[in-house]
Amino acid sequence: MEKKKYVYLFHEGNASMKNLLGGKGANLAEMTNIGLPVPPGFTVTTEACTRYYEDGQKIADEIVEEIFETLHKLENITGKKFGDPSNPLLVSVRSGARASMPGMMDTILNLGLNDETVEGIAKLTNNERFAYDSYRRFITMFSDVVMQIDKNKFEHILDQVKEENGAKFDTDLTAENLKEVVRRFKELYRNEKGEDFPQDPKMQLLEAVKAVFRSWNNPRAIVYRRLNDIPSDWGTAVNVQTMVFGNMGETSGTGVAFTRNPATGENKIFGEFLLNAQGEDVVAGIRTPQSIDQLKELMPEVYAEFERIAHLLEKHYKDMQDMEFTIEQGKLYFLQTRNGKRTAQAALKIAVDLVEEGLITKEEAMLKVDAKQLDQLLHPMFDQAELKAAKPIAKGLPASPGAACGKVYFTAEEAKEAAAKGEKVVLVRIETSPEDIEGMVAAEGILTARGGMTSHAAVVARGMGKCCVAGCGDIKINEEGKYFTVGDLRINEGDYISIDGSTGNVYGQKIKTVEPQITGYFETFMKWADEIRTLKVRTNADTPRDAAQAVKFGAEGIGLCRTEHMFFEEDRIPAVREMIVAKSEEQRRKALDKLLPMQREDFIGIYEAMEGRPVTIRLLDPPLHEFLPHEDEDIKALAENMGITFEELKATVESLKEFNPMLGHRGCRLAVTYPEIAEMQTRAIIEAAIDVKRRKGWDIVPEIMIPLVGELKELKYVKDVIVKTANEIIEREGVKLEYKVGTMIEIPRAALTADEIAKEAEFFSFGTNDLTQMTFGFSRDDAGKFLNDYYDKKIFEFDPFAKLDTTGVGKLVKMAAELGRGTRKDLKLGICGEHGGDPSSIEFCHNIGLDYVSCSPFRVPIARLAAAQAQVKNPRR
Ligand code: PEP
Numbered sequence: 001m002e003k004k005k006y007v008y009l010f011h012e013g014n015a016s017m018k019n020l021l022g023g024k025g026a027n028l029a030e031m032t033n034i035g036l037p038v039p040p041g042f043t044v045t046t047e048a049c050t051r052y053y054e055d056g057q058k059i060a061d062e063i064v065e066e067i068f069e070t071l072h073k074l075e076n077i078t079g080k081k082f083g084d085p086s087n088p089l090l091v092s093v094r095s096g097a098r099a100s101m102p103g104m105m106d107t108i109l110n111l112g113l114n115d116e117t118v119e120g121i122a123k124l125t126n127n128e129r130f131a132y133d134s135y136r137r138f139i140t141m142f143s144d145v146v147m148q149i150d151k152n153k154f155e156h157i158l159d160q161v162k163e164e165n166g167a168k169f170d171t172d173l174t175a176e177n178l179k180e181v182v183r184r185f186k187e188l189y190r191n192e193k194g195e196d197f198p199q200d201p202k203m204q205l206l207e208a209v210k211a212v213f214r215s216w217n218n219p220r221a222i223v224y225r226r227l228n229d230i231p232s233d234w235g236t237a238v239n240v241q242t243m244v245f246g247n248m249g250e251t252s253g254t255g256v257a258f259t260r261n262p263a264t265g266e267n268k269i270f271g272e273f274l275l276n277a278q279g280e281d282v283v284a285g286i287r288t289p290q291s292i293d294q295l296k297e298l299m300p301e302v303y304a305e306f307e308r309i310a311h312l313l314e315k316h317y318k319d320m321q322d323m324e325f326t327i328e329q330g331k332l333y334f335l336q337t338r339n340g341k342r343t344a345q346a347a348l349k350i351a352v353d354l355v356e357e358g359l360i361t362k363e364e365a366m367l368k369v370d371a372k373q374l375d376q377l378l379h380p381m382f383d384q385a386e387l388k389a390a391k392p393i394a395k396g397l398p399a400s401p402g403a404a405c406g407k408v409y410f411t412a413e414e415a416k417e418a419a420a421k422g423e424k425v426v427l428v429r430i431e432t433s434p435e436d437i438e439g440m441v442a443a444e445g446i447l448t449a450r451g452g453m454t455s456h457a458a459v460v461a462r463g464m465g466k467c468c469v470a471g472c473g474d475i476k477i478n479e480e481g482k483y484f485t486v487g488d489l490r491i492n493e494g495d496y497i498s499i500d501g502s503t504g505n506v507y508g509q510k511i512k513t514v515e516p517q518i519t520g521y522f523e524t525f526m527k528w529a530d531e532i533r534t535l536k537v538r539t540n541a542d543t544p545r546d547a548a549q550a551v552k553f554g555a556e557g558i559g560l561c562r563t564e565h566m567f568f569e570e571d572r573i574p575a576v577r578e579m580i581v582a583k584s585e586e587q588r589r590k591a592l593d594k595l596l597p598m599q600r601e602d603f604i605g606i607y608e609a610m611e612g613r614p615v616t617i618r619l620l621d622p623p624l625h626e627f628l629p630h631e632d633e634d635i636k637a638l639a640e641n642m643g644i645t646f647e648e649l650k651a652t653v654e655s656l657k658e659f660n661p662m663l664g665h666r667g668c669r670l671a672v673t674y675p676e677i678a679e680m681q682t683r684a685i686i687e688a689a690i691d692v693k694r695r696k697g698w699d700i701v702p703e704i705m706i707p708l709v710g711e712l713k714e715l716k717y718v719k720d721v722i723v724k725t726a727n728e729i730i731e732r733e734g735v736k737l738e739y740k741v742g743t744m745i746e747i748p749r750a751a752l753t754a755d756e757i758a759k760e761a762e763f764f765s766f767g768t769n770d771l772t773q774m775t776f777g778f779s780r781d782d783a784g785k786f787l788n789d790y791y792d793k794k795i796f797e798f799d800p801f802a803k804l805d806t807t808g809v810g811k812l813v814k815m816a817a818e819l820g821r822g823t824r825k826d827l828k829l830g831i832c833g834e835h836g837g838d839p840s841s842i843e844f845c846h847n848i849g850l851d852y853v854s855c856s857p858f859r860v861p862i863a864r865l866a867a868a869q870a871q872v873k874n875p876r877r
């Protein structure tokens with residue numbers, strides 16, 4: 001067997017090798033091969049990372065050997081030597097997974113420096129200050145990332161030395177100052193670790209590689225993966241690259257730039273850079289960088305070259321690029337390119353522009369927008385009148401658009417806790433770091449005092465679609481005191497502020513937010529999505545208002561109308577309760593007669609809102625106890641109201657108690673016990689359809705859906721009640737009205753016997769909420785209590801109630817679809833569980849040939865795009 005290759009020099013790879021080399025590695029390879037100025041290096045593959053974990057967190061000898069063999073080749077390429085004081089090779093060691101995970105894993109720069117090579121570098125460059133500046137950075141990064149020594153301890157020493165020497169910025173420190181910094185750093189290291197800072201570059205390299213592998217499983221990376229559907233078995237690659245230095249003086253620098261504006265999509269290079277700095281300084285937002293336009297003035301030739309390559313990269317990758325570059329004494333190097341993260345607004349504009357510029361097809365454009373991101377466009381903006389009346393107290397950078405209003409919290413932890421209690425929260429930080437990710441998720445918006453448009457907060461917020469104002473230097477944060485000040489104004493923890501991520505304005509007050517308007521690029525893009533997709537998109541809606549909203553978002557019908565939601569309304573719950581406490585069928589029918597006209601009006605409203613589009617109405621589903629109070633006090637009040645005794649009502653409540661209500665007397669079982677409920681609902685559905693047909697001329701074909709079926713005969717029993725009732729009305733009214741009777745498939749037994757069920761059901765709608773609950777055997781209401789343990793222990797990577805478990809639950813869905821269609825060729829198939837609005841689940845539904853997905857109104861645009869993406873990836877026509 002041929003030996004597996006675990007290490008690739010950049011020129012041995014290419015862009016198609018993302019899975020093996022990670023995104024960064026594959027792109028470095030590609031850039032090398034198209035002749036761009038990329039410092040040479042090599043990539044240790046993602047397979048080496050998985051192998052590291054398989055081998056019990058050890059790098060196998062053969063991989064160690066391959067790393068050093070390749071390092072030797074790199075030495076030959078560069079003419080430098082690892083650990084050689086006369087001409088030392090220094091490298092960066094950086095993570096790079098298949099999907100980009102900005103800031104989630106670790107990076108080490110200047111590796112290869114030790115007490116001897118630092119002197120060599122000083123001599124070679126004739127720049128002692130630079131050499132020691134690089135060394136102190138290396139000691140900090142290595143100690144932090146590899147040895148887990150708190151980096152604040154190093155920052156503290158640096159600040160001390162700055163203070164002792166009256167230096168304002170790092171760049172004000174002299175070579176002698178920096179030597180002193182290094183001396184104290186090494187002393188700190190010795191105190192922390194009980195040994196000297198490692199001097200052997202090879203040992204430094206191996207430890208750094210291991211640290212990057214380990215960082216794949218740090219808590220923030222795990223959270224990020226779950227949010228972004230990235231499986232944990234992908235692993236990360238490690239890129240080892242020859243260092244070039246942006247900190248060699250005023251003709252050196254480093255920066256990050258995008259080929260188009262990542263916030264608005266404007267077709268203009270957008271970016272930031274810092275002179276005399278290393279990459280970390282820009283990304284971490286430690287010094288506030290200059291705009292790339294200024295580079296044009298400072299170094300016109302370098303800028304021209306930069307612009308040329310940026311355009312070339314965009315054409316090559318056919319997408320907006322996010323590039324990292326370094327200028328070493330006037331010479332430009334590219335350190336990375338990747339498809340840039342962007343706001344939804346920018347994503348749509350860029351996708352439409354790229355099609356119009358002839359660079360990509362409409363189909364390709366579909367894949368340039370993250371479906372989940374569309375959520376951002378549907379997020380609130382400020383009420384214009386209230387906004388006009390408000391006066392900003394400060395202004396920062398408009399880092400991620402949208403509006404947020406909430407109570408101020410200063411740590412991610414506290415923001416998370418407050419949000420869990422139902423508070424709306426704005427997270428305010430001096431600068432964010434990847435550890436803050438959960439607090440950022442929980443917050444309505446994020447405000448930072450430091451950092452530019454490419455700082456961590458900005459990049460991550462944009463990806464999440466969270467409103468973010470960054471680099472707001474006007475505010476002075478006192479984290480310990482839990483307040484910030486702007487001039488004389490003091491805002492304490494728990495006070496309300498509002499932030500506008502589109503203007504950068506900060507307001508010291510509450511401002512009402514309103515729903516956004518959708519136009520322009522969104523419409524063009526969604527029109528293309530509709531032309532492309534084959535999967536239909538319906539909505540789950542129980543009221544005319546929700547139905548109308550969904551139609552505005554492009555819903556093609558209702559896939560699930562949960563009738564019980566109507567029963568909870570104030571004007572009808574008394575009749576519902578009367579029905580429940582009824583002692584005889586006669587009494588029950590009397591109560592149902594009161595409900596009939598109200599229910600009929602419900603359906604008329606819904607049919608009208610849907611303007612003739614298909615509507616699936618589900619018969620009553622929840623256990624009846626849900627409609628009754630449970631506390632004695634409430635029972636007493638209700639009994640009085642209903643004119644019955646407390647004891648009588650209490651007895652009814654007791655009799656309806658169940659140990660496992662979700663597996664109890666609910667769904668079609670209610671209709672088996674009380675067929676008159678199904679009768680009343682059928683009457684309302686059919687009479688409403690006749691009424692709307694007569695008045696509006698729409699040919700409504702009601703789809704009556706029976707929930708929680710597990711056995712053909714129970715389906716048949718309820719269906720007979722429906723058919724008898726419906727046909728009597730249709731005959732009596734002398735109209736032609738078609739209707740369908742179908743069922744939900746949400747009990748595993750229904751899926752297993754779907755061929756039988758399809759004999760009576762004219763359509764199936766997969767209720768994957770219940771199907772997930774019953775397939776896993778855990779309750780949809782209680783799973784939240786232990787799912788976190790499952791994520792922590794890597795038993796689950798995602799919530800199966802949010803993203804369909806395609807391996808298990810999906811297998812049942814696929815099987816039932818096939819069995820059902822085997823019996824009834826034209827069986828209509830849909831899904832109405834929460835998964836109907838989740839892009840990866842939608843792709844699965846497309847692939848197994850469902851006719852439609854149904855989801856809540858605000859997720860309809862997401863589903864339309866996800867359906868188009870599924871069609872592009874796997875054409876069904
Ligand atoms: C389901 O179970 O997936 C479903 C849509 O029904 P409900 O959530 O109302 O139980």
Ligand code: MG
Pocket residue numbers: 707746767769770
């Ligand atoms: Mg259900």
